[in-house]
Amino acid sequence: xxxxxxxxxxxxxxxxxxxxxxxxxxxxxxxxxxxxxxxxxxxxxxxxxxxxxxxxxxxxxxxxxxxxxxxxxxxxxxxxxxxxxxxxxxxxxxxxxxxxxxxxxxxxxxxxxxxxxxxxxxxxxxxxxxxxxxxxxxxxxxxxxxxxxxxxxxxxxxxxxxxxxxxxxxxxxxxxxxxxxxxxxxxxxxxxxxxxxxxxxxxxxxxxxxxxxxxxxxxxxxxxxxxxxxxxxxxxxxxxxxxxxxxxxxxxxxxxxxxxxxxxxxxxxxx
Amino acid sequence: xxxxxxxxxxxxxxxxxxxxxxxxxxxxxxxxxxxxxxxxxxxxxxxxxxxxxxxxxxxxxxxxxxxxxxxxxxxxxxxxxxxxxxxxxxxxxxxxxxxxxxxxxxxxxxxxxxxxxxxxxxxxxxxxxxxxxxxxxxxxxxxxxxxxxxxxxxxxxxxxxxxxxxxxxxxxxxxxxxxxxxxxxxxxxxxxxxxxxxxxxxxxxxxxxxxxxxxxxxxxxxxxxxxxxxxxxxxxxxxxxxxxxxxxxxxxxxxxxxxxxxxxxxxxxxxxxxxxxxxxxxxxxxxxxxxxxxxxxxxxxxxxxxxxxxxxxxxxxxxxxxxxxxxxxxxxxxxxxxxxxxxxxxxxxxxxxxxxxxxxxxxxxxxxxxxxxxxxxxxxxxxxxxxxxxxxxxxxx
Numbered sequence: 001x002x003x004x005x006x007x008x009x010x011x012x013x014x015x016x017x018x019x020x021x022x023x024x025x026x027x028x029x030x031x032x033x034x035x036x037x038x039x040x041x042x043x044x045x046x047x048x049x050x051x052x053x054x055x056x057x058x059x060x061x062x063x064x065x066x067x068x069x070x071x072x073x074x075x076x077x078x079x080x081x082x083x084x085x086x087x088x089x090x091x092x093x094x095x096x097x098x099x100x101x102x103x104x105x106x107x108x109x110x111x112x113x114x115x116x117x118x119x120x121x122x123x124x125x126x127x128x129x130x131x132x133x134x135x136x137x138x139x140x141x142x143x144x145x146x147x148x149x150x151x152x153x154x155x156x157x158x159x160x161x162x163x164x165x166x167x168x169x170x171x172x173x174x175x176x177x178x179x180x181x182x183x184x185x186x187x188x189x190x191x192x193x194x195x196x197x198x199x200x201x202x203x204x205x206x207x208x209x210x211x212x213x214x215x216x217x218x219x220x221x222x223x224x225x226x227x228x229x230x231x232x233x234x235x236x237x238x239x240x241x242x243x244x245x246x247x248x249x250x251x252x253x254x255x256x257x258x259x260x261x262x263x264x265x266x267x268x269x270x271x
Numbered sequence: 272x273x274x275x276x277x278x279x280x281x282x283x284x285x286x287x288x289x290x291x292x293x294x295x296x297x298x299x300x301x302x303x304x305x306x307x308x309x310x311x312x313x314x315x316x317x318x319x320x321x322x323x324x325x326x327x328x329x330x331x332x333x334x335x336x337x338x339x340x341x342x343x344x345x346x347x348x349x350x351x352x353x354x355x356x357x358x359x360x361x362x363x364x365x366x367x368x369x370x371x372x373x374x375x376x377x378x379x380x381x382x383x384x385x386x387x388x389x390x391x392x393x394x395x396x397x398x399x400x401x402x403x404x405x406x407x408x409x410x411x412x413x414x415x416x417x418x419x420x421x422x423x424x425x426x427x428x429x430x431x432x433x434x435x436x437x438x439x440x441x442x443x444x445x446x447x448x449x450x451x452x453x454x455x456x457x458x459x460x461x462x463x464x465x466x467x468x469x470x471x472x473x474x475x476x477x478x479x480x481x482x483x484x485x486x487x488x489x490x491x492x493x494x495x496x497x498x499x500x501x502x503x504x505x506x507x508x509x510x511x512x513x514x515x516x517x518x519x520x521x522x523x524x525x526x527x528x529x530x531x532x533x534x535x536x537x538x539x540x541x542x543x544x545x546x547x548x549x550x551x552x553x554x555x556x557x558x559x560x561x562x563x564x565x566x567x568x569x570x571x572x573x574x575x576x577x578x579x580x581x582x583x584x585x586x587x588x589x590x591x592x593x594x595x596x597x598x599x600x601x602x603x604x605x606x607x608x609x610x611x612x613x614x615x616x617x618x619x620x621x622x623x624x625x626x627x628x629x630x631x632x633x634x635x636x637x638x639x640x641x642x643x644x645x646x647x648x649x650x651x652x653x654x655x656x657x658x659x660x661x662x663x664x665x666x667x668x
Contacts, residue, residue: 173346174379176366178393178444188392192383 033250040243049240059244066241072229073245079141079216079225080209083148088202090149091156096194098157099164113154124151125218132219139221147219148212152205159204163197203260207253297322297480298343298361298448303352305338312338314504316352320448320482321497325474327483329491330501331527336484339501340450343482344373356447367396372441373450376457378433380425386412386436387421393444411443414473431462438470442477451483455490467494488528492516500524516573519642525571532577532615534570535646538562545638552609553589557641567646574604574618576640579626580633588635591615593626607634 014022043054063069098106116124128147129139137143171193175185213227220228226245233239298320305313313335320326328336341347342354345366354361361369372393380389387408394404412418415435425433434454441449451470455463471494474481485491491498492512500507500515500523508515508524519525526533539554540547546559548570557570580588591607594614598604598621605617605625615634619625626632 168377168379170375170377170379171381173344173366174373174375174381175392177344177371177373178440179367179396180392181365181367184396189381193381 036243037247037250039240040247042240042243044240059240063241063244068224069226069229069241069245072224073226075141075144075223076210076226079144079148080206082145083152083209084202084206086145086149087153087156087205088198091153091160091201091205092194092198094153095157095160095164095197096190099161099167100169113157116151116154117158121151121212121214125215128215129218139219140223143219143221144216144223144225147215148205148209151212151215152208155204155208156201159201160194160197163194163200167193203256294321294324296320297356298482299353299355299358300339300343301353303339303342303354304350305335305342305347306350312504313342313349316506318499318506318509320480323478323480324496325471325481325483325494327485327491327495327498328501329485329488329498329528330507331486333503334501335504336486336499336501337452340373340452340482340484343448344371344450345369370444370446371448371450372444372446373452374437374441374454376453378425378437380433380436380440382425384424385421386417386423386425386428389425389436390421390440390443393440397444407443411439414442415439430457431466434458434466438473442473442479446479448480448482451481453485454483455485463490470494492528500527502527517642519571520644522569522571522644522646525569525642525644530574530616530618531571532574534572534613535648536568536570538564538566538568540564546643548641548643550589551611552613554587555589555636555641556587556638557643558639559643562643562645567648569644569646571642571644572636572640574616576636577615577617578635578637579617580635586635588633591632591634593628593630593632595628596625607632 038052039049040059041055041057042049042052043056043058044051098109125147128143128150132139132143132146137146171189172185175189176182180188211227212225213231216225216228217231224232226249230242230246233242296319298318300316300318300320303313303316303318304311316335316339318339328339330336338347342349343361345361345364349362356369356371380386381392384392390408390411391404394407399407408421409418412421415438417432417435417439420428420432420436425436428436434457437454438451454470455466458466467490470481483491483494492515495512497509497511498515499509502523508520510518515524515528519528519531522533525531534548534550536548536550536555538546539549541562541564544558544560546557546562548555548557548568550570555570559568562568589609591609594606594608596603596605601621603619603621603623603625605619607615607617609615617634
């Protein structure tokens with residue numbers, strides 16, 4: 001009995017091989033990011049900027065002298081905000097409607113939602129381009145926003161529907177029972193309860209929009225977004241000012257992640 | 272001593288008569304039907320709910336009791352029929368325009384609001400001033416014995432506490448009718464018993480009309496002024512708890528409420544208000560009018576009304592063999608078997624003398640203790656031809 005007990009591996013302590021494996025995975029994940037950060041401080045001025053030749057803030061200063069790069073980032077933010085707001089609006093209405101009502105063809109609509117998600121982006125890009133050409137909308141910011149709404153809305157619906165699946169419609173009945181009309185019921189009960197779902201759906205839409213290259217490439221016209229600008233500039237090695245901007249973006253996103261983890265969406269854990 | 276007793280009885284019956292005559296119809300349901308596709312859940316329901324009464328809708332799941340409640344609340348619209356409150360039409364009113372509040376089975380307390388905000392919700396929706404809301408919320412918290420809980424959130428409370436808050440949230444609006452949809456279903460037995468008493472106390476204190484849905488017959492018998500027994504969409508019987516228990520009108524009511532012994536019989540003789548019943552294993556008497564000769568009926572006799580054979584040979588009785596005794600604390604149940612194999616339950620207080628197992632006995636009941644009901648059958652099912660009696664009767668000496 002005692003012998004058998006001793007042969008059993010101790011499950012509370014990490015195994016050496018396991019630790020090494022986990023470390024190597026994290027190294028694999030974070031080394032490229034580290035290289036970008038490192039290169040943004042690299043004093044090497046000759047292409048392809050591969051070796052580290054001392055520490056400098058020069059690229060950060062230079063970054064703000066590069067209006068094309070900065071305006072591309074501005075475009076990215078504009079498109080991301082606009083498309084997030086639109087896709088959250090459409091997605092929320094769709095998800096709430098699909099959760100609440102039973103209607104004919106609901107399962108078909110459900111299945112169709114997956115198509116924009118699983119379809120190769122390049123095909124979505126081509127088809128969007130054809131549609132815009134067909135209805136002759138000039139390509140630019142508008143087409144970029146519309147395209148981003150098109151591919152991010154299903155993601156918003158999926159996130160929200162997952163959130164709603166645990167949402168009891170009795171809450172709404174209780175609100176109406178207590179004298180709240182439909183608008184007040186939505187404002188005081190439905191919206192606060194599904195808000196965490198709306199926020200995470202919106203965050204997903206925002207990140208999808210910010211780093212989209214393929215679809216944007218088809219519909220951008222003359223407008224350059226940040227990812228497109230980066231794609232353009234890497235033909236001759238990654239420019240250090242791109243590294244600098246990437247590092248700043250990285251800082252921003254890490255900040256958002258930390259915020260969300262530290263309890264900005266606490267109500268999600270509560271209910 | 273005896274005089275005093277009689278006097279008290281007279282007084283009580285007088286008081287009772289006074290209460291009875293004061294009854295005032297609050298909610299009226301006429302010819303209510305509810306259909307989902309081809310599935311008819313509530314069938315031609317006629318019901319008067321009196322002001323200030325504790326009315327229970329009792330029945331097995333799927334009998335239409337919750338649907339009836341939801342129609343009164345306004346969450347479901349009847350397929351046909353009329354519903355009024357104080358003579359005003361109720362059907363075309365939205366749930367938020369009805370002065371009726373509900374205690375939900377799942378409580379449905381808003382998880383993102385504090386207990387205070389939960390209770391204040393209904394008053395806020397009525398645009399009551401904040402200064403007026405506060406004392407009301409505090410008063411109701413005191414009523415449900417949760418003073419000082421206003422700042423907590425629903426997830427910080429126990430099941431029983433949440434239940435009280437759900438009641439408080441509804442009652443604070445001073446509704447004309449309070450609807451309760453199996454509110455005690457999620458509580459453990461001890462807490463449930465305690466809440467039954469408390470709910471009844473609250474209802475009496477506030478004088479608010481309670482419409483209570485449950486499938487628990489004991490709960491219904493303890494708390495209600497009147498009980499509506501429902502089965503597969505129909506109203507089976509409406510009456511006070513003792514009427515429902517003592518004088519069930521249908522086989523369903525007799526078997527659903529409490530324990531009973533049900534016998535099939537034919538009417539052998541009709542007297543003024545008594546009938547002679549012909550059972551497979553003997554002849555017995557029962558009270559009843561409006562029965563025809565040779566009609567097939569059910570006779571229901573409660574286990575506590577069954578008697579072991581006496582030496583009085585003028586009383587008709589049935590032979591049986593005692594099979595076993597089951598002790599349940601203060602009472603003992605005795606199971607006996609008739610010659611046709613039917614088991615009969617007899618209930619006695621612990622300590623009373625009981626015949627021993629395998630003893631052959633005679634069973635009888637007083638005619639007034641048997642409830643005779645019309646049967647919808649047209650042939651008598653013979654148990655004696657369908658049963659294997661085993662060795663029970665061979666062993667008897």
